[in-house]
Amino acid sequence: MAQLKERPKPFLLPDYCKGCGRCISACAKHCITFDKEIDAATGYVPVVIDLDACNACGLCMDACPEPYGLRETPQDVDFELQDPAKLFGSKTPRPEPKVVPNTLIPLPKTEPLVIKGNYASALGALLAGCRHVFGYPITPSTEGAELMAKLLPKLDGTFLQAVSEVAAVNHMYGSGGAGYPCMTFTSSPGFSLMLEGVSYMIGAEVPGVFVNIMRGGPGLGNIAPEQSDVKLACRGLGHGNTHAITLMPSTPQEMLDLTMLAFELTFKYRNPVVILGDGYLGQMTGKVNLPAAMIKPGIPTWAVNGDADHRGNLISSIYLSEHDLEMHNIYLNDKYRQMEENETRSESFMTADAEILIVATNTPARASKGAVQDLRRQGIKAGLFRPITVWPFPVNQLMKDLAHVKHMVVVEASNGQLEDEIRLALSKAGVTQLPVMSHVRHFGGMLPQQTEVLAHVKAILAKEVR
């Protein structure tokens, strides 16, 4: 009995009571009842406790769903005289999040590797410090995941074969949100499934690299190369106001280099980065040189890393108040604008005096470069403009190359998705007088060939002469 007397009785600030009454049914002594009046501050009817009848069994406190609802009365405090705001004092302050910087680790010079584009991209990721890879097998990107499954255990990293692409992107959301460089390999139908998660990652500012080796669609289509996800990457990364830097490599070497760049950019902007390759590029074996250094990643300040230094952090994309969400979008738009200003990349080949400008990306850009060489040998002033970022579109570079251009030929394995980006970018840049535009296109799993580009340009010129 002596112990019972020492047990604290419950205490309630009426303002914190929602009047659910769960304490009433819990009270064995029937000493809790509803008050007679509605609490003016909350609009609820709080409970009142007859403390004289109470034996301090504590069941009511256990039944109260509110963290600061029914509480134990400290023995030495006269609650009635306390200002509620001061009652609960301050606890352990949230730690100031710390940054652990990246470390650069030099590599000796090595002989070139002879590897597939998918493998090159995987190595680029590893060199950039990525040890967490999540994916779901899909041709023609699978070798990337397979190589990661083989190499990561040797590097004490993790490869998780997700239950679906939907799960894969959400593994990335967790891993990227924890501050770690993470990636996936996918192909068109898989990328579609990931877009919900990409939108969340953009909203919550979570970094992650998506390698999409594009194949023929729509639907299941086939497993041969296409370039039909340009629109998806540039204009449709899930719901909402979304953009991500989208890189389009054209050689296995670039698969490595641009994957490394993608990791740098995804952390720089806290925004996913997409690499679009065509099915050929993923499967294509070529010469790949390793860089002079690799990266050991640190931990950024914002990470929900699950350690003491980052306890107060939050990864979330929800902004229920319209005003807050608008402010968040204004902030994201500003980030997109910075990407547009700083991150456009392209390659120009023999464009200084070009009258025929071929625009192409990925493997078709290689074929087009061959065609430009053929045309130059025949005395035709042809040049190649190759966007390396398709979003943001390198429009300023393109405008420079347009100085003498009479014909622009867009070579792509889609029904005009790249051409749409070109037109939109030029239009936004205020270019109203476009050169004549025509195209060489394939869709269904074929890529435009050098001979076709050559024939197309010669047909244009023949018509002009006529």
Place this chain on the structure above:
Amino acid sequence: MSVFYDKFERHSQGAGLKGNSTHYCPGCGHGLAHKYLAEAIEELGIQENTVLVSPVGCSVFAYYYFDVGNTQAAHGRAAAVALGHKLSNPEANVISYQGDGDLASIGLAETVSAAQLGAPITVIFINNAIYGMTGGQMAPTSLMGQSTATSPDGRSMYNGQPMRMAEVIAGLDGPVYVERVALFDAKNRRLAKKAIKKAVQCQVEGRGYAFVEVLAECPTHLKMSPEDTEKWVKECMVPIYPLGVKKDLATESWWKRPAPNFEADHFLHAVGASSDTTVRHCDAFPVHLNPADISLKLAGSGGDGAQTAAMLIARAAINEGYDATHIPSYGPESRGGTSYADVHVAKDEVLNPASPHPDVLIAFNAPSLAKFGPTVVKGGTIIYDSSIVKDVPPGIDPGVRVVGVPFTEIAVDLGKAVVKNIVALGALQAATGIFPKATLTAAIGQMLKDKCALIPLNEEAFAWGVKAVEELGK
């Protein structure tokens, strides 16, 4: 409790009254589950390395309350997000807190696969038999006959039957601890608190995946008083969702992942990169085949080794300091079916990597020869397997040299049919002189550096391929 924030400042009205109250409706079970989880984290002393994953649904705002690392996930994806956290930082204690629409409907695949994976995460599943946040629609856990906004006449057979998630999860091999608890009276609340702490402890000890299903009250959408809701859970839910421990395995701690390795030599060894200078055997680019860019096609059926042979040609070329590419093309069959490889060897840079009109064709079967023979350019070379192809089809340019070598017979004689592609490489060397023999055999040796025992057989196969062509020439 220090695991709750002093003031719920993330609450949109955190400055006012809401600074110390939850956003949950009066009588909602989330508050109790939150308290038990906060107490568990506090009692286990893991506040500093805990990550709470909150879902879509009423508890989307769990991060208002818990002073731990917080991640808010998309609807149904909390388990997948939790795994991302756990795999990235195994030191973190990751708790996925989910409702029934989230866990048992849209996120079912993520829920089940995470459970079966068995990684030590803790899943707290709030089952109130209804969708809360979206306004009282039918949940996978709604009871038969229960009226909801989307089963207005009561859940019927046409809507399927209630999902018993604790039993589903306990039926998997991955989880170590599964229990269903309730909140409707003092005894069950005590058991609920105990179960939640135990589930978190399973993770702290690295024992494995743990799952606690909490039968919780949603007075608002069940359209009852809090008291009646407690009664409803007890009388209507419990018979369908029996309480108690569904699974409790004594498992040794197994989750000990090492920290990732970032040592340079470790990396180079893993990827097979070498600092040793490759010896060159070629004096000049084989311009007799093409001045700048030699186009080859290797075609056969899957398993013939066309892709491997193609890779070896590309590797040999790159070892010699040239550029090279190889593009495979195969049908959906894993074995058999068509398998083509386009290879380019360029003096400086491969531009068009496809080989629609090859300088050299290696054909392993009749359909390949028939299909691609006519595409070979005038002056080019075709090498085919004369053990398989008995007649050279029409349509081949008379200016193309056609060489038949019995790849398969030679390989079978050597005791291993799979080396017929290496026989073909030998034939290629002898017929075209694309590279010196040593260039190709060095590439074979490089490819087999981890299977040295196979090198003599492959070198023999190569030599026989060379010899077969040389004998034809005599």
